[in-house]
Each structure stands twice: as structure tokens, then as C-alpha cells.
Amino acid sequence: MQDKLMLMIPGPTPVPEAALLALAKHPIGHRTSEFEQLMAEVTQNLKWLHQTESDVLMLTTSGTGAVEAGIINFLSPGDRILVGSNGKFGERWAEVGEAYSLQVERITAEWGQPLDPQKFAEKLESDKEKQIKAVVITHSETSTGVLNDLETINQHVKAHGEALIIVDAVTSLGAVNLPIDVWGLDVVASGSQKAYMIPPGLGFVAVGPKAWEAYKTAKLPRFYLDLGQYRKACAKNTTPFTPPVNLIVALATTLRMMRQEGLESLFARHHRLMNATRAGVKGLNLPLLTADSAASPAITAVAPDRVKADQIRTTMQKRFDISLAGGQDHLKGQIFRIGHLGFVSDRDILSCLASLEVVLQELGYEEFTPGAGVAAAARVFTES
Numbered sequence: 001m002q003d004k005l006m007l008m009i010p011g012p013t014p015v016p017e018a019a020l021l022a023l024a025k026h027p028i029g030h031r032t033s034e035f036e037q038l039m040a041e042v043t044q045n046l047k048w049l050h051q052t053e054s055d056v057l058m059l060t061t062s063g064t065g066a067v068e069a070g071i072i073n074f075l076s077p078g079d080r081i082l083v084g085s086n087g088k089f090g091e092r093w094a095e096v097g098e099a100y101s102l103q104v105e106r107i108t109a110e111w112g113q114p115l116d117p118q119k120f121a122e123k124l125e126s127d128k129e130k131q132i133k134a135v136v137i138t139h140s141e142t143s144t145g146v147l148n149d150l151e152t153i154n155q156h157v158k159a160h161g162e163a164l165i166i167v168d169a170v171t172s173l174g175a176v177n178l179p180i181d182v183w184g185l186d187v188v189a190s191g192s193q194k195a196y197m198i199p200p201g202l203g204f205v206a207v208g209p210k211a212w213e214a215y216k217t218a219k220l221p222r223f224y225l226d227l228g229q230y231r232k233a234c235a236k237n238t239t240p241f242t243p244p245v246n247l248i249v250a251l252a253t254t255l256r257m258m259r260q261e262g263l264e265s266l267f268a269r270h271h272r273l274m275n276a277t278r279a280g281v282k283g284l285n286l287p288l289l290t291a292d293s294a295a296s297p298a299i300t301a302v303a304p305d306r307v308k309a310d311q312i313r314t315t316m317q318k319r320f321d322i323s324l325a326g327g328q329d330h331l332k333g334q335i336f337r338i339g340h341l342g343f344v345s346d347r348d349i350l351s352c353l354a355s356l357e358v359v360l361q362e363l364g365y366e367e368f369t370p371g372a373g374v375a376a377a378a379r380v381f382t383e384s
């Protein structure tokens with residue numbers, strides 16, 4: 001049905017009407033006092049969301065551009081880096097490192113499993129000459145729905161003393177507690193089409209003092225993604241190049257919404273959505289890809305063994321206009337993923353699970369008591 005699309009993919013995520021209306025306004029000039037005022041407000045609210053007093057810079061990129069900027073501004077050719085790779089995104093950062101001639105060492109885990117912090121500890125402790133210059137971690141690995149134990153891995157990085165920690169927080173920022181200053185995270189990157197509740201097109205990079213020190217001597221080539229330029233401009237409430245002004249107007253709107261909700265409620269909501277989704281899927285006797293202990297509050301991956309994952313997805317889309325994500329790389333066709341990130345409420349989860357029940361029945365999967373998925377999710381909602 002026209003205009004009925006319900007996005008339950010991990011980005012782009014649904015956009016609230018207030019933000020859609022903001023997007024529809026005439027663009028304003030980016031060298032005007034009106035834009036400076038907007039930038040001042042947005043920057044202040046970004047710092048609030050990132051729980052940092054340091055810089056949070058905005059780039060006209062998708063999330064990948066933000067993470068790439070977070071890597072290339074602080075390193076030099078040949079630098080040794082450790083990259084956590086337990087999914088599509090972790091692997092991407094290893095490839096970025098290789099594209100820029102860094103000496104990349106992957107710390108891997110099977111897709112669906114979390115990274116083992118002890119493996120990082122061992123590598124970092126044995127590096128007596130302090131040659132490891134950075135550790136790159138994907139906090140919420142969207143391809144599998146795993147939340148990696150960033151806090152513990154970061155403690156090992158801090159014990160090393162030299163290496164920077166660079167975080168892909170694209171589906172964790174705004175969904176799960178990520179206290180940048182308290183934990184002392186050096187670089188944290190994210191993108192607008194995830195928890196920010198606006199369309200794709202803006203990348204965000206938070207940069208701490210230790211990373212700015214490294215910036216001074218870093219020799220990888222940089223121009224459009226040179227964060228020093230963005231920092232200078234940001235201090236004057238502007239941007240070095242033409243920004244997507246309409247997106248920034250919409251961002252001002254959604255950041256105000258987030259402030260209104262408050263950080264704790266924001267995190268509690270995502271946690272509840274995750275718990276309800278997982279309970280519902282279990283109620284339908286469908287296997288989950290990841291264990292409860294490593295589950296991401298942004299997305300849940302389901303690995304059905306008696307129905308085809310892609311058949312579920314196409315039928316959900318056709319019958320109910322609900323868009324679910326598929327698997328990537330070797331998980332293609334093996335899993336489907338339910339996004340519950342950003343502008344998502346309890347009601348959306350109930351609709352999704354109820355629709356999923358109908359689809360499963362239509363596809364001849366009857367390994368559950370009708371109503372069991374919704375009932376299990378409802379229990380989570382009444383108890384929390």
C-alpha cells in the first residue's frame with residue numbers, strides 16, 4: 001500500500017514527521033548567521049549525545065566516510081593497527097587500513113560471536129615496543145546483531161598506553177550507553193541514518209585530546225576528510241565545505257527530541273525493544289543468531305532453519321509493507337535481521353511480530369502456538 005512502508009532495517013531508519021517537515025523547508029545559505037546559530041545548537045546537542053566535552057564534527061558522508069576519516073587522520077603509512085573483525089563492518093575497517101597501507105592485524109571471531117577481549121589483551125601486552133598505534137572496534141556489529149564488549153577492550157588499550165581506540169559506533173551511539181569522556185575513547189564515528197532518526201548523508205566523528213595529538217604527526221594523505229579543517233570551522237559554528245543544510249535542520253529537530261526523551265530513557269527504550277524482539281522470536285521457536293549476553297540493542301538477527309529467510313522477508317514486504325534486512329556475505333539467505341533502532345516504539349515491535357506470525361503460517365511453518373510471539377513481547381513490555 002502506498003506510503004505504508006515500515007522500515008525495520010538497521011538504516012535508513014524511520015524518520016519522524018517533524019524531521020520530514022524540517023527537511024522540506026527551503027535550504028538556507030551556509031555562510032549566514034542563521035546557519036551559525038543552527039550549527040551552535042546542533043554542536044552543543046551532539047556533545048550532549050556523545051557524552052563528551054571534546055569535538056564532535058559533522059561530515060557530508062555516510063557512516064563509512066566517518067569511520068574512514070576516524071582512521072586516516074591519526075595514523076601514518078606502515079603503522080601497525082589491530083582491527084576487530086567479527087562481521088561485515090569490522091572486516092570493512094581492516095580493508096580501509098589496507099587500502100591506506102597500514103599494517104593491519106585482524107582479531108577475529110566467528111560471525112554471530114562477540115570479539116574476545118582477552119585476545120586484544122595478549123596482543124597489546126606483548127607489544128613492548130609500543131608499535132601498535134590504534135585498535136579499531138565495531139561496537140554494535142550490525143551484520144550479525146552482536147554488541148562487542150568495548151568497555152573491556154578499551155581497558156586493555158588504556159593499559160597499553162600508546163594505541164588509540166577508534167570506534168565504529170554507527171549503530172550503538174544513541175542506542176546504548178557510550179560515555180566517551182568517562183571511558184576515554186579517542187575517536188568515535190557514527191552516521192545520520194541510524195539512531196539520529198534522519199535520512200542518510202551526514203557522518204559524525206568525535207575526537208578526543210589524545211587523537212588530536214596524534215593528528216599533528218599523522219602522515220596519511222587527507223583533504224576532504226581532513227578533520228582539522230572541520231575542527232577549525234566548527235569553532236566558528238560553520239563547516240569548511242557546503243554542508244547538507246536541510247539534513248542539519250532536520251538533525252536539530254531530532255536532537256531536540258532526543259534531549260526531551262533523555263539519555264537514560266533512550267537507552268532503556270532500545271534495551272526494551274531488543275528484549276521484546278528476542279522474546280517474540282523465541283516465542284515463535286525461531287533460532288537467534290547471537291546469544292542474549294552479546295545482543296545488540298539496535299538489531300536482532302534471526303536464523304530460521306525450517307523456512308527460507310529470504311522468503312520470510314519478501315512475504316513480509318509484500319503482505320505487510322514491512323521491510324526487514326537480509327544477511328550479508330556468507331550469511332546471505334541464512335538470516336534475516338529486524339532493525340529496532342531510532343524512531344521505533346513498542347507498538348512497532350508488536351506489529352512486526354504479529355505480521356511475522358501470519359507470514360510464517362502462510363509459509364507453512366507451524367512450530368509455534370499462534371499468538372506466542374506477541375504474547376512473549378507483551379510480557380516484556382508489561383514488566384518493564
Ligand SMILES: *Cc1c(COP(=O)(O)O)cnc(C)c1O
Pocket residue numbers: 010011062063064065089138140141142143168170171191
Ligand atoms: C550502517 C553502518 C555503517 C555505515 O554504513 P554506510 O552505508 O556507509 O552508512 C558502519 N558501521 C556499521 C556498524 C553500520 O551499521
